[in-house]
Amino acid sequence: MSLIAVVDDLFFAARIRETARQIGVDIEFVPAGKLADRAEGGGIKAVILDLSAGSAMDSLRTLKKEPATASTPVVGFASHVAAETIAEAREAGCDQVLARSVFTRRLPDLLRSLSGQV
Numbered sequence: 001m002s003l004i005a006v007v008d009d010l011f012f013a014a015r016i017r018e019t020a021r022q023i024g025v026d027i028e029f030v031p032a033g034k035l036a037d038r039a040e041g042g043g044i045k046a047v048i049l050d051l052s053a054g055s056a057m058d059s060l061r062t063l064k065k066e067p068a069t070a071s072t073p074v075v076g077f078a079s080h081v082a083a084e085t086i087a088e089a090r091e092a093g094c095d096q097v098l099a100r101s102v103f104t105r106r107l108p109d110l111l112r113s114l115s116g117q118v
């Protein structure tokens with residue numbers, strides 16, 4: 001089972017990747033437009049979703065409407081001023097939506113929890 005991250009920002013993706021490496025969590029990065037294809041293959045434990053990534057909301061809706069992946073936990077993050085994006089993500093079924101700063105602060109614990117290490 002894989003922990004999937006959908007993050008377009010290469011610098012932020014590197015930060016997530018390095019934090020995961022430091023705590024021993026395996027993580028797979030997938031472009032937003034390919035999340036649905038990746039989900040068809042199964043084996044997804046959880047998804048970390050940058051809500052500002054291209055087609056992130058479409059990917060979220062697709063993931064949550066398919067019976068095989070509807071219960072997959074999704075943690076989304078966005079700028080704290082992106083109130084409309086945050087509301088849209090919650091409406092689309094995002095299980096947890098965090099401000100980017102909170103996501104960053106809690107990243108090690110989130111990665112451990114989502115990967116099943118806790």
